[in-house]
Amino acid sequence: MRRKMVWNFEMRRFINMGVRMCLLLLVITFIQPGSASAQATIERLGDASAGAISQVAMTALGNRVVTAVRTGGGYLKLIAWQVTSGGEIERLGDATAGAIGEVAITSLSSMEGDRVVTAVRTGSGYLKLIVWQVTGQGQIERLGDATGNAIDQVAMASVGGNRVVTACRDAHSNLKLIAWDVSAQGQIQALGSAAAGAISQVAIVGLRAVGSDARMLTAVRTGSGYLKLIAWDVSAQGQIERKGDAAAGAISQVAMTFVTTLGFPPEAEVVVTAVRTSSGFLEPIAWYVDDYASGQVTRGASAVAEAISQVAASTVRPAFMPDMLVTAVATSSGLLRLIVWDVGTGDIMDSLGVADATPTISQVAVTNLAMQTRVVTAVRTNMGYLQLTVWEVKMSP
Numbered sequence: 001m002r003r004k005m006v007w008n009f010e011m012r013r014f015i016n017m018g019v020r021m022c023l024l025l026l027v028i029t030f031i032q033p034g035s036a037s038a039q040a041t042i043e044r045l046g047d048a049s050a051g052a053i054s055q056v057a058m059t060a061l062g063n064r065v066v067t068a069v070r071t072g073g074g075y076l077k078l079i080a081w082q083v084t085s086g087g088e089i090e091r092l093g094d095a096t097a098g099a100i101g102e103v104a105i106t107s108l109s110s111m112e113g114d115r116v117v118t119a120v121r122t123g124s125g126y127l128k129l130i131v132w133q134v135t136g137q138g139q140i141e142r143l144g145d146a147t148g149n150a151i152d153q154v155a156m157a158s159v160g161g162n163r164v165v166t167a168c169r170d171a172h173s174n175l176k177l178i179a180w181d182v183s184a185q186g187q188i189q190a191l192g193s194a195a196a197g198a199i200s201q202v203a204i205v206g207l208r209a210v211g212s213d214a215r216m217l218t219a220v221r222t223g224s225g226y227l228k229l230i231a232w233d234v235s236a237q238g239q240i241e242r243k244g245d246a247a248a249g250a251i252s253q254v255a256m257t258f259v260t261t262l263g264f265p266p267e268a269e270v271v272v273t274a275v276r277t278s279s280g281f282l283e284p285i286a287w288y289v290d291d292y293a294s295g296q297v298t299r300g301a302s303a304v305a306e307a308i309s310q311v312a313a314s315t316v317r318p319a320f321m322p323d324m325l326v327t328a329v330a331t332s333s334g335l336l337r338l339i340v341w342d343v344g345t346g347d348i349m350d351s352l353g354v355a356d357a358t359p360t361i362s363q364v365a366v367t368n369l370a371m372q373t374r375v376v377t378a379v380r381t382n383m384g385y386l387q388l389t390v391w392e393v394k395m396s397p
Helices: 002-031
Strands: 039-061 064-071 075-083 089-107 115-122 126-134 140-158 163-170 174-182 188-206 214-222 226-234 240-259 268-277 282-290 297-302 308-316 324-331 336-342 350-357 361-368 374-381 385-396
Touching: 039 075, 039 336, 039 361, 039 374, 064 089, 064 115, 064 126, 064 374, 064 385, 075 115, 075 126, 075 374, 075 385, 089 126, 115 140, 115 163, 115 174, 126 163, 126 174, 140 174, 163 188, 163 214, 163 226, 174 214, 174 240, 188 226, 188 240, 214 240, 214 268, 214 282, 226 268, 226 282, 226 297, 240 282, 240 297, 240 324, 268 308, 268 324, 282 308, 282 324, 308 374, 324 361, 324 374, 336 361, 336 374, 336 385, 350 385
Parallel strands: 039 089, 039 350, 089 140, 140 188, 240 308, 308 361
Antiparallel strands: 039 064, 039 385, 064 075, 075 089, 089 115, 115 126, 126 140, 140 163, 163 174, 174 188, 188 214, 214 226, 226 240, 240 268, 268 282, 282 297, 308 324, 324 336, 336 350, 361 374, 374 385
């Protein structure tokens, strides 16, 4: 089995590169025979704004998004937004909760309609999860909640159905993962947990299931300042088991997103970490996570771009194309900049297009929509207010 896995990883780039070239030739021929390499144009569509904030997180529900912010007064506030077919943003309902220090949000694949879960560091320093129902009219209704132990930082991902996993920096500065189940009534219950070493930052993303287990990947800045990725499996009973890992150079920030590729055979997931290096530059790095029980993590292609102060990551999928990486960054001068990257099957990392926006910003989040050529950015402006912008990515030969 081990020899087969090693062979797959030695051969996958060769196989995937050939398949991808054939698929892209078909795409280019369909668009315009004899055209040159594709480029991306990023068009700014609608904008919307809200009050003073100090932190922002965001998740998508089809063509709606829900922002979770720490208000200027230090409280949790959720706002639902509708993105129209024309790209405008309409504010819908909102809801508030108690004092918080950190916030993360994810959506659920629920049979009970549109639901989101927030994970916060409360004003007293403890982990708290709250389940929210988003009605068809965009009103936000609070359901169940649950409280955990003392934490310093929190990230969260949905791993299928009504299950989420929190990845926290605990009171001892170590990585702590907890699986949670959400009932049909919206109540939430802690299941299994797992821990790893000292960290200073954490991101998490859910991957495809491996048999009956859900798989996820954490990306952390270790206690010594380096990037480390760890694959984990969550059993049907909610127990968490550590799998493979990999490391890279010194970083100061990390974001992460899953990329759907045109590769064949699909024996590995492709995930991209978008990091701010220790010298302050943007570096997207592709990683393969195998679909075998071992969960081996292998580094793919990377690129180094400009100096940045903040980074977030998502994807778009233009027609007849694989996923494209979108990095949303605050440049060294504080401007919002979107960059579209061709990741291929993890074997290349080419910048295809760039767009800038004002005003200057101090925080950024980004998510994709059901309309797969669009993303939404949510930023804290230099004046301290929340601003959302819809962007459309168009490919040209």
